[in-house]
Amino acid sequence: MTDTAGLTRHANAPRRLVFRTTTPDHPDAAPLLADLEREYDARYGEDLGEPASVELARWPAEDFVAPRGAFVLLHEDDRLVAGGAFKPYDDDTVELKRIWTAPEHRGRGLAALVVAELEAEARRRGFRRVYLTTGPRQPEAVRLYRRAGYTPLYDTARPAEEVGIHPFEKLLGPAPAPDDGDDDTATTALDAASRAALDRPVLPLRHPVRWVAAALVLVLLLNLVETLFTNEQWGWPAVGRWLFSPAILTGLQLTLVATALSAVISFAGGVVVAIARLSRNPVLAGLAWGYVWLFRSVPLILVLVFLYNLGSLYPTIGIGIPFGPQLEVPTTNLLSDLAIGVAALSLSEIAYASEIVRAGVLAVDHGQQEAAQALGLSRRRQFVRVVLPQALRSIVPAFVNQVVGLLKASSLLFYVSLLDLFGVVQNLSSTYPTDIIPLLVVATIWYLALTSAVSVVQYHVERWTARGSVRTLPPTPWQRVRAAIRRAAPLARATPPASIDDRTVS
Template identity: 85%
Template sequence: MTDTRTGLPRDATSAVAGTDGVDATGVDHAAGAPDAPRASRPTVASDATDATVATDATDPADATDTSVDAAGRAALDRPVLPLRHPLRWIAAAVVLVVLLNFVETLFTNESWGWPAVGKWLFSPAILTGLQLTLLATALSAVISFTGGIVVAIARLSRNPVLSGLAWGYVWLFRSVPLILVLVFLYNLGSLYPTIGIGIPFGPQVEVTTTNVLGDLAIGVIGLSLSEIAYASEIVRAGVLAVDHGQHEAAQALGLPRRRQFVRVILPQALRSIVPAFVNQVVGLLKASSLLFYVSLLDLFGVVQNLSSTYPTDIIPLLVVATLWYLALTSAVSVVQYYVERWTARGSVRALPPTPFQRVRAAVRRGSGRGSGRPGGPDRARQAASGARVVASGPASTIDDRTI
């Protein structure tokens, strides 16, 4: 028989190996360590295998990846330029040119009549009309907000009669222009010479319409009736914006429906109601100029009368009215800002700084106070805050952002 490893007869293999137990391949079977390379593995085959491995190491895919990485590094080395928007700058330049031309006409066009504007701006007649405008706007705002809450509650009621009447009221006064409502109320005495209340088809208490509805009453009622329709929709939207879980939580506490609305739902709904309603107040302030058509001399009515008396001062008087309306609406906007901050308490972690706080902080930075400069008045406070310990995980570490 032949040896399968060497191809020689077993006896020949044994003769070659001798008594040391080493076969023809030079392997000591007793020790298990090779003394020389096997004859069945020629050097040429090993070189070919190494060549194959070397060929595999230079795979085209690896070369492609290397080139891509090099290209990516080259792209990162290039400076990043922001996207240009030339049309924006062109549009801004055009707007600035138009604005500057208009500002130039304010100083060069004598038809503006700035001396006359200064004469009429604080005249007694203008201030009287301004007071009437503020009074009518304030009364109408209070009545419309209160009435809007009532109509919104009726609209959300489960009673079909109340809900239907509220819907009809909103539909009617949102469809009719305000000037038409005012003129209709101004001529209400022609339709109803007397106004009475009592038992239908029975005794009634009657008064003369013209004795009850004066010019101011007509103006306030007309503005309020129209604004209640819009205010009710604002309140209804704010109530519906409150999460339904709040309603369920209030019911789980066993609160009556009235207290649920007053103590739980309405305070949360105010966050959505206040901004929209203050915008309505701004519109109400401007809509008060329509009271001139019911013989109520508000700010615009006084300006109209003075324009008829002094036709050469029409433009200055209109400028006076514009300046006062700008001042009033700006004041209402400031009130709106702070009321929104007040209603937002508890809904955000930290309220944003007010414009006055931003200005004060900028002044402090400019003067060196509060800027962290050595020797500044806030240095001790910043040093104390640098040692503040902030809990982080199971242990406490120093917050390096304050050091």
């Protein structure tokens, strides 16, 4: 692709848009195909049953080469900004493929320019119709084709996901008479207003107040960081000495065990209590409501103290006929301290977990349950296979927040003689009074680390439960980093090498 005219220009000179015809296997087309593959995978994932690379390699490169097809790249001052292609569909029809705009150049009408160029080329070759398809999760493509005059070949009143593949067609008029005086100028369908809009740069909206607020927050944060490292009272050498000490790690292990057991028990119990509250049986619904009312009203520390002194209140617990024969079990030393702590945490958390589960179940559209009933499913299968999986999208974020609260509430186990992380720190503080602040910092660091780990699990569980409910899953942090690296790398570093044809957009 040789086009040396106007490579050097002044800052105020107009930008130069050049169409260059190439082939799909040419190195110049690699950025276009790579970004299309990334975007298809991000939008559809495994929903199509195959990776995007399979679709991009479905047709041979010969289908996109004259006289059968065309593959064009749009350069702006030798930087690749857009592109597209067509291949033969039948004797009178071409099919548009690979319509693409560089992410940093979207919103300028470049895709419309590519479509117009492909239509003009198809018209020059004697084709009379254009056909194309797009996916259900590409609303911007649907808008582009409808604005360009394409007729939808599907019911536009149906939801996009229900339609699936969106086909379009457009009839082409006769080819214009050749103009011998302007052989190198592309005959596009854009009018003067479209070209003026194309040359107008897209300016981002300015937010001066936002930047001022960000600067103030950054200054305050830097001052806080400065005090952390300049104030010797924090005792960072002692923090490093205590952070991985055996006593601290033993307390940390107890915190993890108590939190994990309580989280599992509270979620399972919350599901049971929620089902009871939603039950049509007034006895079950009333008992479930009373349970939630009681344990949401009583502070956790009181539940712990009551269970810890259960032996004094009830020396024995009997199960049998009321006011009749009883099977009695002594309560003294019946449960270990860890079992008492886990039981107290679980009893309190079940009340909150049941409300979270109940809210998630009520958030599911009632039509889903009606559809399950119409299929003849039993009530148990309706709940397990239809309602609960959809309710998890609402339940998971709220319940993980409860787990974080449960992690911090486990520090109350210290008051019933359980040396969890906080209890070990309290004991060591009384033994080493000069290290009180460093020990508190150690506890803070470990609680921050545990909460961060729970948040990471929450993020991935939310992505898993959101499948099928959103058109495009939000990118992971690693995907955001990769996307930023791609945007930083120039799409075209220099004038591309020789290709088949160059055409300048006037």
